[in-house]
Amino acid sequence: MDDTIVAISTSLGVGAISIIRVSGKDAINIVNKVFTKNLLNQESHTIHYGHIIENKQMIDEVLVTIMKSPKTFTTEDTVEINCHGGIAVTNKVLEILLNNGCRLAEPGEFTKRAYLNGRIDLIEADGIMDMINAKSEKALKLAVNTMNGSLSKKIKDLRDLISDILVNISVNIDYPEYDDTPKITNDIILPKIKEVENNIKNLIDESQNGKIIKEGIDTVIIGKPNVGKSSLLNALLEENKAIVTDIPGTTRDIVEGIISIDGIHLNIIDTAGIRKTEDIVESIGVEKSFEYIDKADLVIYLLNNNEALDKEDKEILDKIKDKNYIIGINKMDLDNNLDINLLEKEKIVKLSIKENKGLSDLKNKIKVMYNTSSIDLGDFTYISNAENVSTLKNCLNKVNDIKLGIERFLPIDMIEIDIKSLWNLLGKITGDTYQDELIDKMFSKFCLGK
Amino acid sequence: MDYEIIVVGGGHAGCEASLASARKGHKTLLITGNIQNIADMPCNPSIGGSAKGIVVREIDALGGEMGRNADKSLLQIKMLNNAKGPAVQALRCQADKITYPKEMLKTLKNTKNLDIMEDLVKELIVENNKVKGVLLESGSKIYASCVILTTGTYMKADILVGSKRTRQGPHGEKPSNYLSDNLAQLGFKIIRLKTGTPQRIEKASINYTNLKLEPGDDKYYTFSFDNKIYYDKDKQVPCYLTYTTPKTHEIIKENLHKASMYGGLDDIKGIGPRYCPSIEDKVVRFSDKERHQLFLEPESIYYDDIYVQGFSTSMPHDIQEQMVHSLPGLETAKILKYAYAIEYDAIYPTQLKQSLETKKIENLFTAGQINGTSGYEEAACQGLMAGINASLKLEGKEPLILKRNEAYIGVLIDDLVTKGIRDPYRLLTSRAEYRLLLRSDNADLRLSEIGYKLGLLSEERYEKLNKKKMQIKNLYDYLKTTKITPKKETNDILEKIHTSPIKDGIKLYDLLKRPEVSIDKIKLFTPLDYDDEILEQVDINIKYEGYIKKAEEEAMKMLTYENKPIPEDIDYYKIHNLASEAKQKLTEVKPTSLGQALRISGVNPADISILSIYLKKEYHK
Structure with missing residues (x-):
């Protein structure tokens, strides 16, 4: 028990703030190494504002709480970091702490330490053992699913x-x-x-972690003319204050814009300038769509609730089934002519972009897909x-x-x-x-x- | 009470066990089936080898006999892995199969408190799960406080040749027919293992002309830190190298069904060692290999047998004749003894404590092949530890348990009692996590203190150790504090020994850290009046300091768990949150520390967490 452990102690993905807890004899030292302000001679139970940095780059704006032994939950020196930058950034901070000498806490390890250090009553021992048992079983099950x-x-x-x-x-x-x-x-x-x-x-x-943070997920929105591609893109972009329309120095396809969903960046690839060509009656064609699908990490395929699937749709659906994809069924406000049973249920999000409905469902779906906020998955x-x-x-x-x-x-x-x-x-x-x-x-x- | 300790079996384990116990002042009886076979080498005529050679030195450092006895009987000796780093170097010698047992018997006979008796043990006398003595096949009973079983391959030994199974031990000796049944009745899990040995060839019938000579090293070495030389390095007996031919492989493939292990016998239960496959196994499993190396090793200068290392087989005799004659140099060779496989009973080793005392029967210890190992050295070191621990038990003292960072002996015993075995266990350097700490050159520095405190190591050896330690420290300090300056003559020498010249003063210690600068080169700058072994120690300690430190840190991490004891009376089935596999494995192995528990396969870190909380709750209120 000589080492210093770290874990994210809030559920990921729900609130805007997540808390990372560090406990052990080097807790203050380690956080100090990656924090903009000197924490070494601070009073116990004080809060400090600053930034987490790595290689002189600012990673997140945080509040850091210092609690010195023995008046802490584990009775060891403890630091809590309140992160604001969303899941991906929180996770990045966690990784930085691991790189600087922390060890990832085993399931229930904070409580275990609290107990072994005499902080928690003896009667609770059984409960703690149960908790470790349950958590580690869950972790084990997930480890199988998790690993890409x-x-x-x-x-x-x-x-x-x-x-x-x-x-x-x-x-x-x-x-x-x-x-x-x-x-x-x-x-x-x-x-x-x-x-x-x-x-x-x-x-x-x-x-995933590196890629999501550094490069984002290359995403295409495809669909027939008039199905609502540009409306969807605009709706997504509108909520995002930081729009980057051109990324200098990149060699990849022209990116229409970057959308950030709780720290996950989606690079929307310009499918023949979807925003501009929406009004022009012009299909990009199946072949062209295929090209975009090949380039993308994520495909959002928009269908019209009002129209039945045709041959072209089926070809595209067949093509995207090996990719990460989401089927957006737009125009839910219109009459239903689309046979939903022909589609994979889990991939469907129902939208009415005109009425601003279903957008949050879409975002949640993306988050689940990239394992970042799925509450069920833990x-x-x-x-x-x-x-x-x-x-x-x-x-x-x-x-x-x-x-x-x-x-x-x-x-x-x-x-x-x-x-x-x-x-x-x-x-x-x-x-x-x-x-x-x-x-x-x-x-x-x-x-x-x- | 007739004796304090009875040792059953006079092989390498039995010799060390009885010597350790008698030397510690306990009245000891060694029971053997045949006095002439004491310290017999029924298989290869060599002692030592990779990892094993280090074990022999550890035995010596603890006050055991094997190293000294090997020195007295060696025909040739080599330092293996000479060109590699210090951690993997080890001695291997060819030992004379007449001299080795003769010298060992002499030592046994000259040891106070030690009697030797010829008989076979039929049963153990056990009362209330405590051993009280032995019942002999001749009918008499002998009582003692502790019994150490070192029966080797003799429990229900079957010699297998072709389609023939014969109940007998090596050399046609009488096997022990009853003891393993008795052990099974007492509740022990008995397993069946198998091993084999190649032919012996008449020396004069071999044509050596075209065979590659394998001589000993042109240097004096000893296993024992007594450093007594008994041989002339210019008169070492050579080995020779030959190879199997396509013809050999053809004969084997055609007659495969006749080998005991390939259908010749249909009742084989024993599991053979993976590292010691028969020649038919090699030919079948590695069919793309065109030839296999075979070493022709002398067994003794007193008789004619040459041992064909690499050619063990369970083929019938007529096929063996064909096989041998297909080998270059052995076209007209005369086979003196045919190869055979041997099947025998052993006890599953997780039934032992780290002290080698059995968990079921108090004061009963087992050591050597009966515990599922293979090899003279593996047997001898267990014998020594069982002898020491039986003695300590009699004296009411804590057992001696060597940790994995202290000795190969510790690695071996911990592996056996923690992980169990699948096939006969052989030591390998890769089994040791802290190999860099467990070197041949520092075995005395690691273990002699323990040997001395046990009373097994002489006063003289202890003084020698202390002197060595002091000299090492002096030399180290000297190099650390002495500087050379960038004078012309200094840089001239540096250039001459192919290392970069200096601009500022540099400590000799830092100069020695350069990989290309050996400690001999340091002598060019300053006289170093020390023995080679001191120079070697300091060279290693300085040159590999970084690696050694890392290994020590790793070892320290392990020790934090190792130092958390688990009480013997713990009932794992009462800890309901433990995974059921963990409950079962922990109950079987009964680890003595959290560290040992962690090494059991099927016990995961969460189980250890739960266990540590349970221990705090139940035992530290």
């Missing part, structure tokens, strides 16, 4: 690459007399480690993402250690120590912690023994 399938696959591939190296080194160490097993040297390792490094960097970039989804990004950054540190060791011509078995911790870190993300995995692999791959 392709992320997990990529990490598993990386671990395989690394374990090939490790197993080969082990064989060289444990069976040095076998001259027909390949000898691993620093020269062989270096390119592989560089490959691992690039992959990890890409993963960090690709991870907070774990998002938190584990922050932890993953932080772990991946730790992995990069290990990669640097390995490269440094190779540069200094250290013996292979020294370098192996860092390679193994890299492998263990990656295993933490995928939950692969079976200890004898390498030994099993060694004996299945190499022919050894008397």
Whole structure:
């Protein structure tokens, strides 16, 4: 219990403010490292205004509460950070704290500490154990759903690459007399480690958390002329004070505007200037639509409640079924001619843009889709993402250690120590912690023994 | 009471157990089926190897016998992994199969408080779950406070050759037919394991002309920190290297069904070691490999047998003849002993405490192959620990439990009693998380203090240790405080040894940190009047300081959990919030600390959280 733990202690996505709680002997030190104002010599139970920063960049405007041991919930030094920037930003702050030496709290760990430190009555012990049990089961279930399938696959591939190296080194160490097993040297390792490094960097970039914050989600709104594309875009944009119409220096498609929904950025891709061409009776055509769909992370397909599905609609629906998509049925104020049963129910949002109805449903759907506010899913989804990004950054540190060791011509078995911790870190993300995995692999791959 | 401690079995575990107990002043009886087979090496004629060589040094540092005995009987010796880092280097020797047992028997016979008896044990005498002695097959009873079982492969041993199963131990010895049934009756879970050994070939019938010579190192080494040399490094006996041929593989594939393990016998239950596969396993599982290495190792200078390392098989004799004759250099070789597989009973090791005392029967200890391990060194170190802990129990003292950051011995025992086994367990460097701390070169620094306090290590050795520690410190301090300045002659030397010249003064300590500067090079700047082993220690400590610190920090993290004890009387089924798998596993293993609990597969961190709250609630009111 010597380490410092952190967790988001409010439900994500509901209120405008979320609270991050840090507890442990380094709590004040760690927050101080990422805060604009010096917190080290402040009185206990005081509140401070400032910014959370990373690499001199401002991440969020926050209020920080300092509470010193022992008059806190856990009896340890505790800091609470009130974040204002929405879910994605809160999550970014969490990640920064993890990078600076905090460990993500296990389910129920604050309460556990409070109990073990004598803060909570003995009678409550059973309740706490129940809570830990329940929370960890939920977390476990969610971990399975949460992990983006392709992320997990990529990490598993990386671990395989690394374990090939490790197993080969082990064989060289444990069976040095076998001259027909390949000898691993620093020269062989270096390119592989560089490959691992690039992959990890890409993963960090690709991870939802990183991407949502840094780049946003490329979104297209498609649909027939007059279905209400421009009205929808305008309605969404209208609520957003910060409209960026041109992003200098980017090479991607022209972005019509950026919409921010609780910290999730949607980059609306200009489908042949939807805002301008709305009045012109011109279909962008199925082929053109396909092109946009390919480019987008998220497709919003608008249909008219008043019109039945035609062949073209069906082609597009077929095309988008492998993407993240939402079907907006507009003009709910008109008579229904659309057979809803032909559509996937979970994807539907009913709208009447003219009457300003259904917009919040649409936004909620997007939030759920990107795992950021789903109350049912609990907070774990998002938190584990922050932890993953932080772990991946730790992995990069290990990669640097390995490269440094190779540069200094250290013996292979020294370098192996860092390679193994890299492998263990990656295993933490995928939950692969079976200890004898390498030994099993060694004996299945190499022919050894008397 | 006839004896304080009875040791059953005179193999490598039994020898160490009885010596430790007798040397600690306890009246000890060693019961063996055949005195001539004491400290026998029924398989390979070598001691040490990767990780195992470090264990031999640990045994020596704790006051055990194996290292000293190996030094007395070695035919050749090598430092493995010489070109790699210090943490993975280990000694391996070829030991004479006549000298080794002879020297060990001499030591046993010259040890005070130790009697040796020839007989087989039929049953344990147990009262109220406490062992009281043994019943011999000859019918008499012998009483003692503690019993240590080190039966090796002898419990219900079956020799398997082709389609033949014969109830006997190695060398046709009489097996122990009753003891494992008795253990099962007492409630122990008994498992069946299997291992094998290759042919022995007549030395004169081998044509060495085209075989690669495998000599010993051109340097003196000893396992024991006594550092007594018994051999001439220029007269070491060589090994030779040969390979299987396509013909060999063809013979094996054609006759596969005749091997005991491939249908020759249909009642094989034993699980063989993965790291010690038979040649037919290698050919089948690695069919794309064109050839397999085989080492021809001398067994003794007193007789003719050559051991064919890598060629163990359960094929019938006629096929073995064909196989051997297909090998280069062995075309006309004469087989003196055929290869065989052996099946035997063992007890599942999670039934043991960390002290190697069984959980079911008080004062009963087990060590060696009976616990599911394989290898002379693995057996010997368990024997030593069982002997020590049985003695400590008699003395009313806490058991000696080596932690995973203290010794390979600790890793081995913790693995056994915490994780159990699937196949016979062999030590590997990769099993040790803190390998960098568990080196061959520092085994004495790690463990001699413990050996001395136990009364197993001589006063002389203890003084030697303290002197060594002091010299290491002096040299370290000297390098840390002594600077060289950027004079011309200094930089000339630096350039000559291919390292960059200096502009400012630099401590010798910092110079030594440069990977290309060994401690010998430091002597170019200042005389260092120290023995090689002192120089080596300081070199390692300075050069790898960063890595060693990291390993120590990791170990400290583990120890915070290791130092949280779990009381023996805990009932996991009373903690209703624990996951049911955790309840079951924890009840089976009965971990003594939260650290050990964490290492049990199927117990997750949330279970540990719940457990720690329960412990506080129930035991620290």
